């Protein structure tokens with residue numbers, strides 16, 4: 001019988017062995033036969049970069065692979081998996097890997113949203129893959145569907161719950177009446193939160209993911225600084241309670257949409273807490289789960305749902321990218337190029353079109369509602385619904401509460417209108433202003 005030579009192993013370097021990295025390592029070391037069968041060659045873990053070689057490690061992960069030099073390790077592998085987080089040394093290590101001809105798999109949305117162009121150019125120049133399925137919505141396959149499956153369609157709008165921590169926190173506030181800080185601590189203990197949870201709470205993590213999704217969906221480079229961002233630290237227990245009473249739930253949403261012609265318009269990309277009707281599919285997304293709702297011209301509405309955070313779920317997306325990159329390594333061919341030919345202008349935040357629900361405390365006397373409605377009309381903002389709660393509310397004693405929901409208008413005119421309403425003598429206080437999406 002002729003002797004067939006077995007293919008050389010595909011060498012994988014793992015940069016980071018924390019919540020995600022440890023699960024990736026376990027996926028490789030505990031599953032070698034399956035991985036080899038899927039790839040067509042053995043997959044060999046050649047090193048693991050960590051901050052300290054004394055860090056806790058699952059006994060199945062060989063300690064001998066540990067190093068504290070991620071940049072050096074990045075130069076001696078066929079595939080480099082970056083799950084350290086942060087900007088440096090992740091950026092330098094990835095550039096080193098790409099320039100040495102290695103494919104890179106990363107979960108680092110913060111890095112991609114800030115330094116994407118430099119990294120994609122290095123990947124294009126080397127003709128290798130730079131894959132990042134885990135960077136948006138953890139385990140949910142969303143990068144590949146938008147980048148590849150929908151590449152022949154026009155995406156009009158993306159509405160996503162893309163941060164597990166804040167969804168978990170808002171859910172805990174609504175269902176168990178927990179305070180925000182207490183719920184954040186639980187999310188940290190469960191491994192959902194970023195190293196600094198401010199990135200989750202203040203919407204930076206979701207904004208980075210929104211930039212990545214918008215870039216792919218609209219074939220335009222969108223970076224973190226293009227995304228209007230507001231986190232959930234201003235959301236109160238009373239907001240959550242009123243949302244429920246008025247038929248909504250509060251979600252931190254990432255919104256990316258084309259305004260105007262689908263192939264020649266302008267795009268708006270933003271992250272903010274929003275009231276979502278309790279009948280909308282996104283309203284039923286609980287805990288740390290994520291969901292991305294995509295509206296495309298030909299495909300219509302699509303929804304992608306699953307675990308958006310956590311070590312094991314996220315490792316599924318990382319390992320999927322590793323298998324794809326390893327297969328390409330074996331079969332040959334260049335990595336996928338970045339698609340950035342459309343160049344839609346990105347609108348400033350004030351040009352976004354949205355709806356507001358304004359909750360305000362007003363003097364409890366006749367004629368006040370008409371006054372407030374008059375100000376809205378003067379500013380060309382039309383009212384969808386008004387609700388008046390009984391006097392002596394919890395928000396302001398001796399006052400009545402008005403809850404006004406507007407029709408869609410430019411963000412700038414809605415903001416000016418709220419200022420004009422606040423200036424009325426009969427208005428004691430604007431208690432909260434929340435945007436309404438998905439209605």
Ligand SMILES: NC(=O)C1=CN([C@@H]2O[C@H](COP(=O)(O)OP(=O)(O)OC[C@H]3O[C@@H](n4cnc5c(N)ncnc54)[C@H](O)[C@@H]3O)[C@@H](O)[C@H]2O)C=CC1
Nearest residue numbers: 016017018019020049050051083084085107108309310314
């Ligand atoms: N935890 C999650 O649910 C998800 C995390 N991600 C992303 O995955 C990446 C990693 O996140 P986690 O695993 O949660 O972080 P982690 O903090 O649990 O782990 C980080 C690992 O990288 C190592 N590391 C950090 N800086 C290093 C340096 N300078 N040199 C050598 N090693 C270094 C640490 O020793 C640790 O092993 C981040 O980019 C994060 O945004 C993405 C999706 C979900």
Ligand SMILES: N[C@@H](CC=O)C(=O)O
Nearest residue numbers: 163164165192193194
């Ligand atoms: N901190 C992030 C982790 C996944 O990207 C989140 O909470 O979603």
Ligand code: NA
Nearest residue numbers: 133136138140
């Ligand atoms: Na994903």
